[in-house]
Amino acid sequence: MSELGDVRRTTSELAWHDRWDHILARWGVNRSGHRVTPGLYALGHPTPDSHVFVTANYTLSFDALRSSLAGVDGYILVLDTKGINVWCAAGKGTFGTDELVGRVASTGLPEVVAHRKLILPQLGAPGVVAHEVRRRSGFAVEYGPVRAADLPQYLETGRATPEMRRVRFGLRDRAALIPVELVHILLPMALAAILLWLLATPLAALGAVTALLAGVVLFPLLLPWLPTQQFSSKGFILGGVMAAAFAVLVFVQGSDLALWRRVGWALAYLLAMPPMTAYLALNFTGSTTFTSRTGVRREMSTYIRPMALTFGLGIVFTLASTIVQWIGR
Amino acid sequence: MDVEIVAPCCGSTCACTAQTVIVGTDLNTLTYDSGLCVNCEMCLAVCPHGVFEAGPRAVQLAHPECCMECGACERNCPTGAVQVDSGVGCAAAMIRAALTGSKEATCGPSDGACCG
Numbered sequence: 001m002s003e004l005g006d007v008r009r010t011t012s013e014l015a016w017h018d019r020w021d022h023i024l025a026r027w028g029v030n031r032s033g034h035r036v037t038p039g040l041y042a043l044g045h046p047t048p049d050s051h052v053f054v055t056a057n058y059t060l061s062f063d064a065l066r067s068s069l070a071g072v073d074g075y076i077l078v079l080d081t082k083g084i085n086v087w088c089a090a091g092k093g094t095f096g097t098d099e100l101v102g103r104v105a106s107t108g109l110p111e112v113v114a115h116r117k118l119i120l121p122q123l124g125a126p127g128v129v130a131h132e133v134r135r136r137s138g139f140a141v142e143y144g145p146v147r148a149a150d151l152p153q154y155l156e157t158g159r160a161t162p163e164m165r166r167v168r169f170g171l172r173d174r175a176a177l178i179p180v181e182l183v184h185i186l187l188p189m190a191l192a193a194i195l196l197w198l199l200a201t202p203l204a205a206l207g208a209v210t211a212l213l214a215g216v217v218l219f220p221l222l223l224p225w226l227p228t229q230q231f232s233s234k235g236f237i238l239g240g241v242m243a244a245a246f247a248v249l250v251f252v253q254g255s256d257l258a259l260w261r262r263v264g265w266a267l268a269y270l271l272a273m274p275p276m277t278a279y280l281a282l283n284f285t286g287s288t289t290f291t292s293r294t295g296v297r298r299e300m301s302t303y304i305r306p307m308a309l310t311f312g313l314g315i316v317f318t319l320a321s322t323i324v325q326w327i328g329r
Numbered sequence: 330m331d332v333e334i335v336a337p338c339c340g341s342t343c344a345c346t347a348q349t350v351i352v353g354t355d356l357n358t359l360t361y362d363s364g365l366c367v368n369c370e371m372c373l374a375v376c377p378h379g380v381f382e383a384g385p386r387a388v389q390l391a392h393p394e395c396c397m398e399c400g401a402c403e404r405n406c407p408t409g410a411v412q413v414d415s416g417v418g419c420a421a422a423m424i425r426a427a428l429t430g431s432k433e434a435t436c437g438p439s440d441g442a443c444c445g
Binding site for chain 2: 091125130160165
């Protein structure tokens with residue numbers, strides 16, 4: 001045991017309350033409260049020659065690491081990233097050189113292990129200057145695989161395959177992001193739906209809900225199959241398809257309405273819905289790990305104004321159609 | 330996608346036979362100067378999108394179009410051969426920065442900004 005800090009114990013098993021914590025985290029409940037106390041942890045029965053793995057103090061990060069190390073005796077050095085995951089913390093600098101060097105010192109790690117090697121998750125690299133950590137702490141930084149699940153093979157072979165070093169964004173990864181995005185739009189969506197239901201038509205309320213859900217649920221799922229490269233244009237297309245369905249419904253369903261009034265409603269859907277989906281799609285760029293800042297800037301400068309314009313026009317047509325409806329009663 | 334060669338090596342009196350060429354694309358801010366590369370292959374290890382590939386004397390820029398500007402390569406390059414403008418690439422943070430008039434988009438509860 002080091003004199004400078006306490007070494008806590010941990011295991012590679014996840015209990016039901018860990019899994020419940022993960023569910024809450026995925027749904028955005030108490031977002032920055034899913035924390036582990038920073039410091040040094042002993043996994044299994046480590047010796048001075050055991051590996052040191054570094055992670056963030058976000059429960060999902062810590063749990064992903066330790067649950068992948070079943071049967072391994074080692075140390076886990078937990079950095080204080082304010083409960084934020086490795087990638088985001090690295091981008092902000094909290095999973096960074098200073099915190100790492102400081103934590104090595106404050107836990108007395110040099111007295112605990114005989115070697116001078118730290119295994120870091122690859123996605124911590126944007127925040128860590130490996131050669132500077134070495135210079136300041138004496139510890140060499142080795143970047144392990146992106147996914148903790150690849151650690152057993154990495155430890156066995158001593159190297160990471162190119163595939164282990166790639167970040168993928170498959171269907172499951174995209175789907176995992178849906179709950180937190182959904183929770184964010186629930187209130188605005190409910191308000192819009194109630195407002196439209198009471199003042200306009202039930203179909204208008206459904207249109208708003210459809211456009212929003214398409215952006216938050218459908219878009220992440222269908223992302224790679226939607227045409228065009230940019231998220232905003234993909235979102236416009238997805239929203240456009242939804243809006244077209246509503247426009248068709250207006251003509252089919254409202255046969256008692258005068259043609260010009262049906263055209264008015266159809267235009268309201270066609271103009272208001274796509275930009276809503278497109279805006280949510282644009283925001284999804286922040287949840288991915290392959291859109292670049294330059295690319296997002298370009299996308300914004302291209303699409304923000306068309307989004308605002310078409311949405312504005314859509315609101316105008318919605319208002320006009322609603323007013324005409326009220327006058328007619 | 331244009332590969333822009335910015336500056337050829339001067340190579341007048343030095344014995345170096347490798348040409349220094351800075352390459353990049355207009356898709357993003359990533360640039361790579363092979364003349365400064367010491368082949369430590371750290372960029373290869375840290376890049377999440379396989380932008381770099383191993384080479385005989387220096388690392389090669391294989392897929393610059395895949396770069397997401399995370400900055401891991403620049404940060405871990407000991408010689409500064411790789412440069413990129415990294416920062417928060419989240420649309421919501423950029424919009425917030427534009428609306429509040431602040432320069433740089435940030436994340437985190439302490440800044441009063443977006444993601445927790």
